[in-house]
Amino acid sequence: MRHFGQLDAAVRRRLFHREPEPVDPRGDPAALAAALGGTLYCPADRAGLAADVRRQAARGAVSMVLCLEDAVADAELPAAEDNLVAQLTALAREAAAEQLPLLFVRVRTPEQIGELTRRLGPAAELLSGYVLPKFTEAVGARYLEQLAEAAELTGRRLYGMxxxxxxxxxxxxxxxTELLAVAELLAKHRERVLAVRLGVTDLCAGYGLRRPPGLTAYDLAVVAAVIGDVVNVLGRADGTGFTVTGPVWEYFPLQRWGPELAGLRRELELDLANGLLGKTCVHPSQLPVVHARLVVSHEEYSDARVILRREAGGVLASSYRNKMNEARPHRVWAERTLRRAAAFGVARAGVGFDELLPAVCGG
Known part of the structure; x- marks a missing residue:
């Protein structure tokens, strides 16, 4: 799998200065986290779950979450678990692993991790890991211990998000207190943590809030404060941080000129500006928007390469002659930009979001 692999080769050549690289599920965790992109959530009780996974892979999904938590009614949970096991078992027989997205299962309890892994048997080979909801210091250790046991059972690395x-x-x-405790806990299990996800819908619920399509999560003061503190503690660039992904966008389908698209586009800009990478998606129409915005511009790529060539510090003029590039302060930004470029590619000079989105949407 690789981003934009669904596009014709001629279209990719027209759009990209540097095309996206393949995503290796067993490769460098930092590169894998950067490549998650729009992570599409799908209820695990769908009768055609296996077909859905293959269909979305063909349309450009590179990471998916099969959800047993909020997307499934309490009374339907046992049936949803049975369906998940049956569908993944069928998928393991029918599809080659390289044709599938990175697959994660969102569980409700730590114990479900071990139970599902055992029930899946050889089909657990399809999983990249598990999504760990309502993660706190109190329950987090149990989640991560169960994840470690499941990995030992399968004989391969399983990531937690x-x-x-x-x-x-x-x-x-x-x-x-909670954030510092979570940071300490995650640091002890760093090799198992692929990315940290933000559950903004639940955070809003505690205050009876819901953002309309014309506003972003950053326009809600309470939510923006939480995002800022999470990045402050868990998104640091000193080697202690993790990839933090952007919050869910609730609105769909996305029309070319509608407020839903404009709102998502604005929120993606703010995600990147605030150090977040990737996004939770609840509808396939959101994926092209997220992925088109994550393509690195030719200007960003040019600046990043210039910065990384300069080891001795100092200030360098951008080749676009419109900004100052400082070799030391901007170095980590440049490294992250090139990591994103490897996952999502670099647009040709003059090609931006407005050119990328129609091509990715097939129009």
């Missing part, structure tokens, strides 16, 4: 969405993070008087 904790979701930060609990009241402990929203409430000011508890946030600092």
């Amino acid at each position: 904790p979701v930060l969405e609990s009241p402990e993070l929203a409430h000011l008087e508890r946030r600092r």
